[in-house]
Amino acid sequence: MKKQLIKQPFLLISASVFILEGLMAGVALAQPDHYGAIATSASGGWGYAYDYPTRQQAEQKALRECGKSDCQVQVWFKNACGAVAKSPEGNLGWGWASTPEQAQAYALTECGTGTCKIETWACTTR
Structure with a gap:
């Protein structure tokens, strides 16, 4: 009978630890979303x-940071990175992705000329 009494508390403790680990993992997965945006202006602001x-x-923050009356949001992103590329001729391209390198590559591709350079980029902390 002593063996059964020892097993019951052990099983209860083991089950409690398992449940707590599951709850902790759920809290880690339920982190809030983070948003970002990039705004540019034809007159050179961003x-x-x-x-x-x-x-x-x-x-709203990206537009305020841009500081020009003709600023427009070019890209927004959630739990990711965004980038804007611009050519000397004024062509724009933008993109978003899970890494800054991917976002920049998309922006350069969308810009469409070999003279495009990344104007700015940003990432959320996810």
């Missing part, structure tokens, strides 16, 4: 924002 709780807040 601004970016990252780690905002909403897309709207990120876009």
